[in-house]
Amino acid sequence: DAKTTQPPSMDCAEGRAANLPCNHSTISGNEYVYWYRQIHSQGPQYIIHGLKNNETNEMASLIITEDRKSSTLILPHATLRDTAVYYCIVSRSSNTGKLIFGQGTTLQVKP
Amino acid sequence: GAGVSQSPSNKVTEKGKDVELRCDPISGHTALYWYRQSLGQGLEFLIYFQGNSAPDKSGLPSDRFSAERTGGSVSTLTIQRTQQEDSAVYLCASSPQTGGKNQPQHFGDGTRLSIL
Numbered sequence: 001d002a003k004t005t006q007p008p009s010m011d012c013a014e015g016r017a018a019n020l021p022c023n024h025s026t027i028s029g030n031e032y033v034y035w036y037r038q039i040h041s042q043g044p045q046y047i048i049h050g051l052k053n054n055e056t057n058e059m060a061s062l063i064i065t066e067d068r069k070s071s072t073l074i075l076p077h078a079t080l081r082d083t084a085v086y087y088c089i090v091s092r093s094s095n096t097g098k099l100i101f102g103q104g105t106t107l108q109v110k111p
Numbered sequence: 112g113a114g115v116s117q118s119p120s121n122k123v124t125e126k127g128k129d130v131e132l133r134c135d136p137i138s139g140h141t142a143l144y145w146y147r148q149s150l151g152q153g154l155e156f157l158i159y160f161q162g163n164s165a166p167d168k169s170g171l172p173s174d175r176f177s178a179e180r181t182g183g184s185v186s187t188l189t190i191q192r193t194q195q196e197d198s199a200v201y202l203c204a205s206s207p208q209t210g211g212k213n214q215p216q217h218f219g220d221g222t223r224l225s226i227l
Contacts, residue, residue: 032213043115043202043218044154087154091213096167097206098144099216101154 004088009106012082018075020105022088025069031092033064034099035073037084044087044101047073078109113137115219117203123225126195132188132222136205143186144206144216145178146170149199157201160186190224198226 005023012018024033034049048055048062050071055062061074075082087104091097116135124130136143145157156170160180171177175193180186190197200223204216 034215041220043204043220046215046217049213049215096159096161097142097213097216098156098159098167098170099146099154099204100156101146103153 003100004090004102006086006088006102006105008103009108011108011110012075012078014080014109014111015077018073018078018082018107018109020073020075020086020088020107021070022072023070024088024090027068027090028092031090033062033068033071034089034091035060035062036087036089036099036101037082038087038104039081039084047086078107080109080111083107083109115203115205115217117201117219117222119222120220121223121225123227124193125227127192129189129191130193130224132190132201132224134186134188134203134205134219136184136186136203137217138184140205140207140217141183142206142208142214142216143180144204145186145188146202146204147199148202148221152199154202157188193224193226195226198224200224 035047036044038044050062064071085104089099118133143160148154158178159167162183175191178188200221202221204218206214206216
């Protein structure tokens with residue numbers, strides 16, 4: 001499974017867009033990029049995933065570079081409730097689907 | 112609808128005792144996963160079920176750990192002769208299926224296990 005690299009922490013002002021980067025330079029052609037987040041004392045929460053194309057849902061947007069070696073999760077209008085650890089994970093479609101978590105990025109949204 | 116439910120939410124037990132942790136996945140989800148989150152270790156995969164079968168047990172840390180799933184639904188993770196290093200939050204996740212369509216996993220809030 002490909003590994004991912006994320007900055008350990010980031011700050012964002014409330015109401016501003018939060019842009020969380022992730023490097024996955026060893027990603028394979030059939031591996032998806034997933035984003036989860038974990039708010040303190042809760043289980044991880046699925047945010048979004050994609051293969052090649054950019055994706056958007058009610059929570060966030062996922063921008064994947066053309067070479068697929070990196071991606072950015074965008075929270076368009078961050079709120080205090082978005083303070084959490086954000087995990088970028090690469091998972092192959094043909095395997096068991098188990099998720100390999102790294103250390104993630106701790107996003108602190110400040111008023 | 113109901114999400115993944117885990118019980119108990121907290122468990123404190125003495126070293127050497129056996130513990131059972133329960134996971135009720137989302138109805139209809141055929142894939143079920145157990146993970147463990149320890150301080151300083153992050154989230155690590157333990158075992159994967161597809162239906163009642165466990166094709167991937169590679170993350171179980173020792174033979175004191177076992178898990179079963181019955182009726183394609185409820186799963187139980189059992190830790191025998193608990194040790195202090197077993198203290199962690201044990202998380203369960205389920206998804207409609209694996210492979211192919213890449214359905215995301217939905218997590219419960221975990222069982223916090225403390226070994227005295």
